[in-house]
Amino acid sequence: MAQGRIVGLSTTYTGGHVPTIGFIYPDHAAEDDYPFAEGLLGDRYALPVAHIYGTDLHAVPELLDLGSERRLADGAALLAEHTPDAVVWACTSGSFVYQWDGAHEQVEKLAAAAGKPASSTSFAFVRAAEKLGLKRVAVAASYPDDVAKLFVEFLSRAGIEIVAMSSEDIDTAAEVGRLSPDAVIELAVSHDHPDADAVLIPDTAMRTLDVLNTIEERLGKPVLTANQVTIWEGLRLAGEVPESAALGALFR
Template identity: 55%
Template sequence: MTSLGFLYPGHSAEDDYPRIEQLLGSDIRLDVVHTDIGEDAHRVDALLRMGAPERLTAGVEELRLTGAEAVVWACTSGSFVYGWQGAHDQVGGLARAAGMPASSTSFAFVHAAQELGLTRVAVGATYPEDVATLFANFLDEGGVTVTAVKNAGIITAAEVGTWGEGEVLALARAADTPDAEAVLLPDTALHTAAHIPLLEKELGKPVLTANQVTVWEALRLTSRRVNTPDLGHLFTRQPIIQA
C-alpha cells in the first residue's frame, strides 16, 4: 500500500481525490487534510497568507498519522504566487516539517510538462488576469513556454467549485492555440477528474489539470508509476514526440 498525503486549502473540489483514488487502484490511498484557507480570494495578498508556513505545517501531524509517504501542497495559486525561489522555499520548509518528500501543485505542472516532453502550452485559468500572469511566469521559469493565457476572472474558490463539465470545457477551448502542445487548467478548486477524457478528446491533445497533476506528483515522489488512461495522457506514460 502506498499512502499519499495532500494539504488542501478549504473545501471546493476535494471530492476529486476519492474519485482519482478509485481510478488508481486498491493499493494506493489518497489522504486529504484541509488547511485554513483564510480569506477566499484569488488576490496576491490573500494567496500569500494562504500558503504561509504556519498554515501548511498545521496539517502535517495529521498526515503523519495516516502513514503518508509524501505530501503535496494541493494548491496552485498559493504556491506560484511566491515566485520560483519562494515556492522552492515553501516546499522545502514543508518537507522539513513533515519529515518526508514534499512538493506543490505548481511544481507538479512543471514536472508533468517535463514528463511529457512539452515545451509550449496554453493556460486556461479561473483566476483574475494578474494572478494568471504569475502562473505563466512560473511556467516560463520552469522552461515551459506559454502560448496564450485565458483567464476567467473568478475571485473565489467557492465559485470555481460550482463549475461543471460545460464551463470547464469552454475554458479549455477558449485557452487552446494551434501551436500549444497541451492545455493546462490550474486551480485545485476546479472539478476536473471526471472530465479529462472528454477534454483530451475534444481538444485532440493532452490536458493537465490541477488535481490530476497533484496526485501524479505525489506518485512521482514515491517512485510509483500507474497506468490509468481515464486520468489522461499523463497517466499513460507516453511522452509527446516532438516534430
C-alpha cells in the same frame, strides 16, 4: 527545461504496503477529486486529504497567507496520522504566488515539517510538462488576470513557452468549485491555441478528473489539470506512478 527542486527521496514499496500520499488542501471546493482518483486507480493507493483554512480569495496577499509556513505545518501535522510516504501542497496559486525561489523554500519547509518528501502543485505542473516533453502550452486559468500572470511567469522560469493565456476572473475558489462539467470542458476547449502542445488548467478548486479524457478527445492533445498533476506528483515522489486510461495522457 529547468526543473523544480523536489525535496526528499523516492521509496520503492514491496509486500502489502499501500503507498500513501497526503495532500494539504485549502478550504473546500473540489477535494472530492482525490477519493475519485483513488477509485480510478483501483484503490491501490491511499490519497488522504487534510484541510487548512484561510480566505479562498484569489488575491496575492490572501494567497501568501494561505501558503505560509505555519499553515502548511498545520496541514502536515493533520496528515501525520495517515503516515504518508509523501506530502503535496495541493494548491497552485498558493505556491506559484511565492515565485520560483520562494516556492522552492515553501516546499523545503513543508518537507521539514512533515519529515517526508514534499512538493506543490506548481512544481507538479513543471514536472508533468517535462514528463510529456511539452515546450509550448496554452493556459486556461480561472483566476483574475494578475494572479494568472504569476502562473505564466512561474512556467516561463521553468523554460515553458506560453503561447496563449486566458483568465476567467473568478474571485474565489468556492465559485470555481461550483462550475459544471460542461463549463469546465468549455473553459479548456475555448482557450486552446493551435501552436500549443497542451492546455494547462491550473486551479485545484476545479473538478476536472471526470472530464479530462473528454477534453483531450475534443482537443486532440494532452491536458494537464491541477488535481491531476498534484496526484501524479505525489505518486512520483512515492516512487510508483501507475498507468491509468482514465486520467489523461499524463497517466497513459
